[in-house]
Amino acid sequence: MISQKREISNWIFALELRDSKITEKNEEWANAKPIVITPLGTRVRRVLINGIISQKSVQDEMAKLTISDGTGNFYLSAFNNDFNRPGKDELNEFQINDSVLVMGRLNSFGNEDKIYFSISPELIQKSDDILQKFWSSRARYIAIRKIYAIREAGKDPESSRESLVNKGYSLYEADCALRSLKNYPDYDIQNFERVIASSPAPEKKDDEELRMKEAIINYIKQNDDNGKGCRYEDISAASKLLGFEENKVDEILNQLGSDGEIYEASLKRYRVI
Amino acid sequence: MSTKQNFLKISSIDSVSSDMALIAKILSLQKKALKNDKGESMYYYGILGDETGTIPFTAWTFSSSLRVGDVIEIEHASSREYNGTIRLNIDARSQVVMKPGTDMEVKRSYSEKKIRDLSLKEPFVTVKGKISGVIEKEKEKNGEMITLYYGNLEDDTAVIRVTSFSRKLEEGETVKIVGAKVSEYNGRLRLTISDKTQVEHADLDFKIGIRLSNISDVKSPISGVSLAAVIVNIGAKSGVIKRCKTCNRKIDDDFCEEHPDDGFYKDLFAYFTAEDGTGYVHCTSGKSSLEEILGLTPDPLETQNITSNQVMKKLNETLLGKPVVISGDFVKNNDSLTFRARTIKQMSEDDLRIVQMFEAEEII
Numbered sequence A: 001m002i003s004q005k006r007e008i009s010n011w012i013f014a015l016e017l018r019d020s021k022i023t024e025k026n027e028e029w030a031n032a033k034p035i036v037i038t039p040l041g042t043r044v045r046r047v048l049i050n051g052i053i054s055q056k057s058v059q060d061e062m063a064k065l066t067i068s069d070g071t072g073n074f075y076l077s078a079f080n081n082d083f084n085r086p087g088k089d090e091l092n093e094f095q096i097n098d099s100v101l102v103m104g105r106l107n108s109f110g111n112e113d114k115i116y117f118s119i120s121p122e123l124i125q126k127s128d129d130i131l132q133k134f135w136s137s138r139a140r141y142i143a144i145r146k147i148y149a150i151r152e153a154g155k156d157p158e159s160s161r162e163s164l165v166n167k168g169y170s171l172y173e174a175d176c177a178l179r180s181l182k183n184y185p186d187y188d189i190q191n192f193e194r195v196i197a198s199s200p201a202p203e204k205k206d207d208e209e210l211r212m213k214e215a216i217i218n219y220i221k222q223n224d225d226n227g228k229g230c231r232y233e234d235i236s237a238a239s240k241l242l243g244f245e246e247n248k249v250d251e252i253l254n255q256l257g258s259d260g261e262i263y264e265a266s267l268k269r270y271r272v273i
Numbered sequence B: 001m002s003t004k005q006n007f008l009k010i011s012s013i014d015s016v017s018s019d020m021a022l023i024a025k026i027l028s029l030q031k032k033a034l035k036n037d038k039g040e041s042m043y044y045y046g047i048l049g050d051e052t053g054t055i056p057f058t059a060w061t062f063s064s065s066l067r068v069g070d071v072i073e074i075e076h077a078s079s080r081e082y083n084g085t086i087r088l089n090i091d092a093r094s095q096v097v098m099k100p101g102t103d104m105e106v107k108r109s110y111s112e113k114k115i116r117d118l119s120l121k122e123p124f125v126t127v128k129g130k131i132s133g134v135i136e137k138e139k140e141k142n143g144e145m146i147t148l149y150y151g152n153l154e155d156d157t158a159v160i161r162v163t164s165f166s167r168k169l170e171e172g173e174t175v176k177i178v179g180a181k182v183s184e185y186n187g188r189l190r191l192t193i194s195d196k197t198q199v200e201h202a203d204l205d206f207k208i209g210i211r212l213s214n215i216s217d218v219k220s221p222i223s224g225v226s227l228a229a230v231i232v233n234i235g236a237k238s239g240v241i242k243r244c245k246t247c248n249r250k251i252d253d254d255f256c257e258e259h260p261d262d263g264f265y266k267d268l269f270a271y272f273t274a275e276d277g278t279g280y281v282h283c284t285s286g287k288s289s290l291e292e293i294l295g296l297t298p299d300p301l302e303t304q305n306i307t308s309n310q311v312m313k314k315l316n317e318t319l320l321g322k323p324v325v326i327s328g329d330f331v332k333n334n335d336s337l338t339f340r341a342r343t344i345k346q347m348s349e350d351d352l353r354i355v356q357m358f359e360a361e362e363i364i
Ligand SMILES: [Zn+2]
Pocket: B244, B245, B246, B247, B248, B249, B256, B257, B258, B259
């Protein structure tokens, strides 16, 4: 009735993932995705995260969400053919500034210099203030226990699972600490500790910026000029009329470009994707 | 074996050393299968004792004819430290010879444990706590009527069932039990008080409150624990189930195999997975906890009319991806622990503060 074996979800901050540079081959299955080893020695295949959606882009086949947890960003992507898990349409129901809880599989790609991560969601739900605080507080507790174990293990080159367990750490924490020392001997753990010192909380984007983005997208859509794109001068003038700060127009256009919402069809002419 | 051998007493084994010889009695013995690349191998573990004390041991080669109570002579054993205690290690180089017909007085030493940390690995322990839920039962033993006392013992980490063969258990008394035996019955841990166990009144040096635990910290089927967790999955077959009116067993068709004519009634049941960042546990919950969390009235008619789909919809809306505090009991099922949730509630601001206090205590 109940499937007994399950892959544990790691409740980790975006910072721990961002600083990860090492992957390990998954020995259990031949074609499985590699396992990510983080600077705190966590082996990650599945994560459970909470944060605020800071960017959203929806294309023909897929939807992407950027989720900020106050220490950095997680990147979510889903296709429409994802069987039995949230796909493009489900992701599309969420809006910028929504607070969400996400459980998902971690994908990594890149090379030795830099690894990039994306999460394929298995569960995505709106979260409230209590869940946000609970998640952040748990993630911090788990990270700090690992940091203490890493410091303890670092004091003595003979440190072993047994010696760390004898000092009160769990077997899991002991393994993480030894893995961290082996793979990231020079990691700036003090900086990590500083970032998570008070439970980090993500911040919502200010409303002014959001309203401005929406207004500009709408304006570009409606003034497409027969497929040639909307002229920069017109956007600028319209923004002024709507009461937005003139000097923010360039910044918003840049952001919309990198969010994948608009593109520059020709010099100083914009179209909605 | 040589008679000149210098046998060590258990109380003198206090550090890591090798090539030791001793004579000891097997006080507990368990075996475990270990899987590796070469297949499956067995190892044994348990506790040895002599007139000076006791020591846990691990044996990689051990005669399967050895039993609890046997006295053995061991040569070329070593000791190692594990989990803060010294263990005797019997490996391929060691020699073990049984001494039939020999008995030995054993000086038991019991370490004091919190209820959450009890396990079959350490079958005799000292525990402190408060007694509740006492029931007396008369039983016949060897032609004589004896009184058995059943109850619960609780401390600040968990609750465990207690059976006393010798001493009356008083409702509400606080006790220190020295040399209680830990065993497992029906998938749950149990403590037994026999005439070899000492029970004394004791003041508790802890407060009994909400017994919050990390999921990963529970390794034995103990009761009365609360978990602060997020529900990440709800079992697809949760909803309404049918039970036989006579024996209350869950039935798959419309009749019970043993009581086919007695009819059935409908009951609520859910299973789900909870995670707290340290681990996960599969949970089950029944009617009363579900009615409360799902906002159903305890009207029997409602349960009779609601459909599985309606229950499932409510479960998804109320619980999936939500932070909760669930209280209940761990049960051992096919070698893994599941959690029987007696109450489920949405996490409140107050609960969150308790969780954060609990975390702070462990990271200062
Ligand atoms: Zn029946």
